[in-house]
Amino acid sequence: MATRQTQVAARLMMSPAVLLLLAWMIVPLSMTLWFSFQRYNLLMPGMEYFTGLDNYRYFFANPSFWAALTNTLVLVGGVLAITLIGGTLMALLLDQPMFGQGIVRLLVISPFFVMPTVSALVWQNMMMNPVYGLFSYIARVFGVQPIDWFSQVPLFSIIMIVAWQWLPFATLILLTALQSLDEEQREAAGMDGAGPIPLFFYIILPHLARALTVVMLIQTIFLLSIFAEIFVTTGGGPGTATTNLTFLIYIQSLLQFDVGLASAGGIVAVILANIVAIFLLRIVGKNLDA
Amino acid sequence: MARAVSTRRKLGFTAIAWLIALTLFFPILWTVLTSFKTEGTAIAMPPKFLFFDWTLENYFTVQERSDYFRHFTNSVISAVGSTILGLIIAIPAAWAMAFSPTKRTKDVLLWMLSTKMLPAVGVLVPIYLIFRDLRLLDTHHGLIVVLMLINLPIIVWMLYTYFREIPVDILEAARMDGASLKNEIIYVLTPMAIPGIASTMLLNIILAWNEAFWTLNLTTTRAAPLTAFIASYSSPEGLFWAKLSAASTLAIAPILIMGWFSQRQLVRGLTFGAVK
Numbered sequence: 001m002a003t004r005q006t007q008v009a010a011r012l013m014m015s016p017a018v019l020l021l022l023a024w025m026i027v028p029l030s031m032t033l034w035f036s037f038q039r040y041n042l043l044m045p046g047m048e049y050f051t052g053l054d055n056y057r058y059f060f061a062n063p064s065f066w067a068a069l070t071n072t073l074v075l076v077g078g079v080l081a082i083t084l085i086g087g088t089l090m091a092l093l094l095d096q097p098m099f100g101q102g103i104v105r106l107l108v109i110s111p112f113f114v115m116p117t118v119s120a121l122v123w124q125n126m127m128m129n130p131v132y133g134l135f136s137y138i139a140r141v142f143g144v145q146p147i148d149w150f151s152q153v154p155l156f157s158i159i160m161i162v163a164w165q166w167l168p169f170a171t172l173i174l175l176t177a178l179q180s181l182d183e184e185q186r187e188a189a190g191m192d193g194a195g196p197i198p199l200f201f202y203i204i205l206p207h208l209a210r211a212l213t214v215v216m217l218i219q220t221i222f223l224l225s226i227f228a229e230i231f232v233t234t235g236g237g238p239g240t241a242t243t244n245l246t247f248l249i250y251i252q253s254l255l256q257f258d259v260g261l262a263s264a265g266g267i268v269a270v271i272l273a274n275i276v277a278i279f280l281l282r283i284v285g286k287n288l289d290a
Numbered sequence: 291m292a293r294a295v296s297t298r299r300k301l302g303f304t305a306i307a308w309l310i311a312l313t314l315f316f317p318i319l320w321t322v323l324t325s326f327k328t329e330g331t332a333i334a335m336p337p338k339f340l341f342f343d344w345t346l347e348n349y350f351t352v353q354e355r356s357d358y359f360r361h362f363t364n365s366v367i368s369a370v371g372s373t374i375l376g377l378i379i380a381i382p383a384a385w386a387m388a389f390s391p392t393k394r395t396k397d398v399l400l401w402m403l404s405t406k407m408l409p410a411v412g413v414l415v416p417i418y419l420i421f422r423d424l425r426l427l428d429t430h431h432g433l434i435v436v437l438m439l440i441n442l443p444i445i446v447w448m449l450y451t452y453f454r455e456i457p458v459d460i461l462e463a464a465r466m467d468g469a470s471l472k473n474e475i476i477y478v479l480t481p482m483a484i485p486g487i488a489s490t491m492l493l494n495i496i497l498a499w500n501e502a503f504w505t506l507n508l509t510t511t512r513a514a515p516l517t518a519f520i521a522s523y524s525s526p527e528g529l530f531w532a533k534l535s536a537a538s539t540l541a542i543a544p545i546l547i548m549g550w551f552s553q554r555q556l557v558r559g560l561t562f563g564a565v566k
Contacts (some may be wrong), residue, residue, distance in 0.1 A: 009471065010390035013382035017446055018398065022377065024439045026404045031416035090310070097296075099306040107311040113549030115500040117520040118461050118538040125542055132333040132529070134320065151442050166312070169560070176557045177565050214564045225409050228502035228517065232524040246503075254507065259415050267517055270412040275414040277407035281400050284562045288396050 029270070029285050035263035038101070042257035055258045055264035065265070067240040068248040075244055076223045077158060078218055082163040087215065088208065089254040092200075094171065101239025105175075118227035123161045124233045125151060154234055161229055166222075170215050177211035210283070217280035224273055245269050318542070325349070325535035332531040348536035356519070358537060365515035365541075367430050368505070369498040372437035372493055376445045379438075381487065383450035383489040384480070389461065399450065403562060406443040410503045421508060428510045436508065437498045445494055448559045452486025489555040492548055499545050 040048045057064055094105060111119065127134050128149035136146030144278050149157040179203065185280050227246050230236060236243035236251065243251070249269060253262035312319075326344045334342075334397050352358045387395045417436065418427075426432030456479065464478045502517040508519050520541055523534045549556075557565060 002561050006390050006471075007392070010386035010392075013386040016379050017383035017402070018440060020439065021402055021405050021442060021521070021558040024446070025408060028413035028416035028420070029408070031419075032412055035415060048520075093307050093310070096303040096307070097300045098307050099300065100304065100308070100519070104307050104311040105553070107315040108547060109549070109553055110315055112556075113496060113500070113546045114318065115517050115520065116502040116525075117506075117517050118321075118542055120560075121520060121523055121534060122317055122538060125529065125534065126324060129313065129529075132335065134337060137335060137337055164317070165313070172553065173557055173561060179314050183348060190377075192509045206527065212559050212563045218560060220405050220409060225411065225503065227410075228506060228521070231506060246409070246411045249414065250507070253415045262415050266409075266415065269409045270522075271409055273409045273412075277404055280407070281404060282402065284564050285396065285400050287564050288399070 003035060029264070032263045032266045032270075035259050035269050038260045038263075040258075040260040040263075041193045042259055051260070055260045056144060056268075058261055059268065064240050064243065064248055068243045068245045071155060071242065072224065072244040072246075074155060075162070076220055078156070079163045079166060079223055080219060082159070083166045083170040083219065084212060084216060086163075086167050087174050088178045088212070090167070090171040091174035091208075092204075094175050095178050097240040109168045109172055111164050112166070112172075114165070116165070117232050119165055120161055120229040123164070124157070128157060150234060151238060154238060157228055158226075158233065159241050161225065161233075162226060166219055169219070173215050174208060174211055177208055181207050214280070214283060216274055217283070220276045221280065224269070224276070245272070302437065310490060312437055318546075321535045321542075323535075324531055325539045327532050329530060329532045332535070333529060348532045349534055349540070351534075351536045352533055352540070356537075357524075358519070358540060361514060361516050361519035362540070364430070364509075364513055365499055365517075368437055368515050369495045371430070371434040372441065372498050373494040375434060376442050376494060377449075377487065377491060380442060380445040380449055384446050384453055384545070385475075385483075387446075388450050388453035388456070389458070402443045404515045406440070410440075410527065417504075418507065426512045427508060430513050433505065433515075436504050437501060440501070440504070441494050441497055444497070444559055445490055445514045446542075447562050448490040448493065448555070451558060451563050452490070453483060456482045457479050457540055470553075489552065490559070493553045493555045493559045496545055496549055498554065 019122040037050060037052060038048050039051045039054070090108065094101070094108070098104065114122075125133070130136055130146055130148035130151075133146075133149075135149070139146040147153065186199070186203060189199050194202070223245050226244060227250065230242055230244065230247045231250075234242040236247045240248075245265065246269065249262050252258050252265060256262075323339065325348055326346070327338070327342055328345055328347065331338055331342045355474060387399065421427045421432055424432075427434075460478060460482075461474060464474050469478065499515075500517070502521075505515050505517045509515065520534075520537060523530065523537065
């Protein structure tokens with residue numbers, strides 16, 4: 001039983017971390033909230049005044065917002081679809097007996113450790129350049145007209161780059177979950193005459209359900225904040241074709257200096273992320289009790 | 291007979307898995323190869339894979355023209371600095387939660403995790419303004435503090451899961467033998483906690499090294515780490531693929547190797563114990 005003394009000690013030991021995170025969360029967030037009700041542009045110092053909900057009205061009335069919201073959802077959804085399906089297939093494959101499994105794992109996991117600015121520029125230039133890129137070379141070898149990725153399908157190009165970065169993560173988590181599947185259960189199903197497809201749908205997929213949910217939620221939280229990949233490749237363009245919510249707010253704050261409007265956007269982004277976070281925290285919390 | 295079939299199956303899986311793995315790895319391999327080409331060879335059509343005049347020229351140019359090592363040093367300072375600072379703050383907190391849990395411990399842990407889910411743009415403006423007013427923009431200590439704060443929840447969480455695996459019986463035995471809290475920590479806990487602390491450190495250096503929102507927005511030149519340095523290659527004028535590749539290879543090599551050693555910790559650190 002913890003004594004009173006150790007409880008005090010425990011509280012003291014926790015306080016720096018708790019206070020720092022509390023400050024980190026409350027101070028800037030309440031500033032954002034405050035700014036979001038102000039007419040506040042950094043180019044016009046001293047002209048701030050309270051405007052109520054005007055910033056929110058402007059933000060929602062701005063066609064860029066709806067474009068950014070759509071782009072955000074397409075980006076998150078596209079990457080999730082590729083990584084969850086691809087990751088499940090990869091995990092199933094890597095779980096099979098093979099030669100050099102360790103090296104295969106290292107190769108597959110590698111893209112996750114490449115910094116976002118590097119993967120974005122390498123893909124944009126050396127892979128997807130319409131003239132000198134490797135894809136255009138492959139297309140020409142097969143006699144197909146190469147496509148100009150970043151002007152014809154800009155958002156899809158970003159999705160591909162981001163999916164390449166996150167596929168290893170999904171694969172690794174799902175593989176870990178797959179390896180915890182009871183071998184006896186699998187063998188029993190096999191002896192009952194279940195083929196690979198029923199085995200997958202009735203035994204493996206239900207077992208993976210929670211890992212899939214966790215991967216989906218964690219990725220969503222990171223994918224909502226995709227920034228560097230857009231920053232170094234398209235700058236949000238052409239037009240608003242690749243502007244997601246994060247990038248829109250970045251443009252409004254650090255390029256147009258409209259602090260009030262950007263803050264309203266920031267609050268919207270926080271609310272969106274929170275919707276996802278609630279579900280993730282519930283799953284993690286349940287697991288803590290077990 | 292069955293044996294032969296399974297070997298053939300194994301060969302089949304080996305072939306498919308290697309093909310896919312090499313395809314996924316290819317952009318990295320291609321970057322490394324391109325870094326040894328001249329700018330002319332880098333954009334040659336058809337592309338040259340292995341048979342070209344290998345040169346180290348790009349590596350020298352990257353250093354001479356853009357001072358690669360300064361950015362490398364900045365990355366090391368911000369990634370290692372923020373991780374160590376984070377550990378100093380997180381170790382006591384995780385220790386307290388793992389060994390003297392109260393009924394609120396779970397709520398505190400989940401709340402800490404929730405701060406990690408706060409989108410960076412939600413606080414971009416205030417942090418930028420605070421940094422501007424405190425003259426912290428483009429400084430090492432400013433960047434270290436921010437990187438520490440965004441990774442602190444992960445550090446606490448990982449340490450907590452490691453510490454919880456330390457058997458409490460041993461602690462009680464030490465207490466029975468009259469060990470003080472100080473001795474308990476130094477002689478009993480520390481030796482058992484070190485592997486977990488090392489793993490946490492490794493994963494967080496990787497995360498801080500690759501962080502590319504705050505590093506791009508809060509630094510310009512003096513404190514700019516490699517993420518920002520590489521971003522400067524995105525200028526549209528001219529194609530400098532060989533130099534971009536050399537800079538990229540140098541930027542990702544150390545962290546890639548560390549990453550290979552931290553696969554297991556990655557699962558633990560990024561799923562918060564929800565997948566085992």
